[in-house]
Each structure stands twice: as structure tokens, then as C-alpha cells.
Amino acid sequence: MQGFAARRGADRRDRGLRAYLSGEAAEARIAQDYERRGFSVARRRWRGKGGEIDLIVRQGADVIFVEVKSARDFATAADRLGARQMKRLYTAASEFLEDEPAGQLTGARFDVALVDRRGAFEIVENAFGA
Numbered sequence: 001m002q003g004f005a006a007r008r009g010a011d012r013r014d015r016g017l018r019a020y021l022s023g024e025a026a027e028a029r030i031a032q033d034y035e036r037r038g039f040s041v042a043r044r045r046w047r048g049k050g051g052e053i054d055l056i057v058r059q060g061a062d063v064i065f066v067e068v069k070s071a072r073d074f075a076t077a078a079d080r081l082g083a084r085q086m087k088r089l090y091t092a093a094s095e096f097l098e099d100e101p102a103g104q105l106t107g108a109r110f111d112v113a114l115v116d117r118r119g120a121f122e123i124v125e126n127a128f129g130a
Contacts, residue, residue, distance in 0.1 A: 026070040026115040027054050033123070039064070050091030055113075062107035063100065065093045067127075070115035074122055077114040086128055 031041045034057045042063070043056040055066035067089060071077035089110065100106040112127040 022070060023068070026113075026119075026121070027068045029115070029119065030066060030068050030113040030121060030123070031055055031057075033121070034064075034066070046092070046096060048092045048095040050095050051088035053089060053092050053096065056096065061102070062109070063093075063097065064109055064111055065089060065096075066111045066113055066123075068113045068115065070117075072117045074114040074116055077116065078112070081112060 027044060031044065034055070035041060039057040039059050041055060042058050044054070046053045046056055053065050054068040057064045057066060067081060067085075069077040069080045071080060093108065093110070094104065097104050097106050097108065109126045110128050112124045113121055114124065115121045
């Protein structure tokens with residue numbers, strides 16, 4: 001029976017590692033798309049007291065906070081962004097903006113990038129307003 005528990009723990013670690021690597025790959029793909037469109041990637045997986053922001057990109061003086069959600073399809077990925085997480089994103093973004101020259105007056109928006117299991121993606125710009 002001890003072998004079963006060890007395998008089960010290893011399976012969880014393997015799933016966790018796969019999810020982590022899949023998330024990193026999705027974020028890299030989205031960052032590459034923003035760069036291809038002329039944005040500059042300022043930060044990846046920026047962590048503040050309020051939480052983590054997957055990508056922070058710039059377009060001129062404006063800052064775009066990007067949350068990347070991946071799942072088997074776009075609808076399932078979109079469903080993974082709830083009100084509590086949006087609140088954490090607002091808090092983290094506000095903390096990030098404190099260090100910007102214009103502070104909280106910096107032009108900013110929140111985009112959501114949805115990635116399906118095939119690697120196709122859809123970016124919803126200004127997905128939720130501040």
C-alpha cells in the first residue's frame with residue numbers, strides 16, 4: 001500500500017509540473033505575439049504583495065496587464081477567471097503602477113489571453129475595466 005501512496009504523490013507532482021510548464025509555454029507564446037505586434041514585454045510573472053501578474057507589456061507610456069488562462073477550449077479558459085482573481089489583479093496592478101512616473105494616472109488596461117489545448121489563442125483586449 002505504501003507504493004500506491006508514493007505513486008499517487010508522484011502523479012500529482014507530475015501533473016503539477018505539466019501544468020506549470022504548460023502555463024509557461026502559453027505565457028511565452030502570448031508574450032511573443034505582443035512583441036510581434038510592437039509591444040515591449042516589461043515583466044513576466046511579476047509578483048507583488050497583492051498577487052502575481054502573468055505578463056506586463058508596454059505600448060508607449062501605457063501599461064497592459066495580461067492574464068493568461070489555458071484550458072481545453074476558450075470558454076473553459078475564460079471561466080477560470082473569477083471575481084476574486086480579478087480583485088487580486090487590480091491590487092497587484094495598482095502596486096505595480098506606484099513605481100511608474102505617472103503613478104496611478106498611468107494609462108493601463110487589463111487583457112486576458114485565452115489559450116486552448118492545441119495552443120491556439122485569443123486575446124481579449126480591455127477584458128475588464130478598472
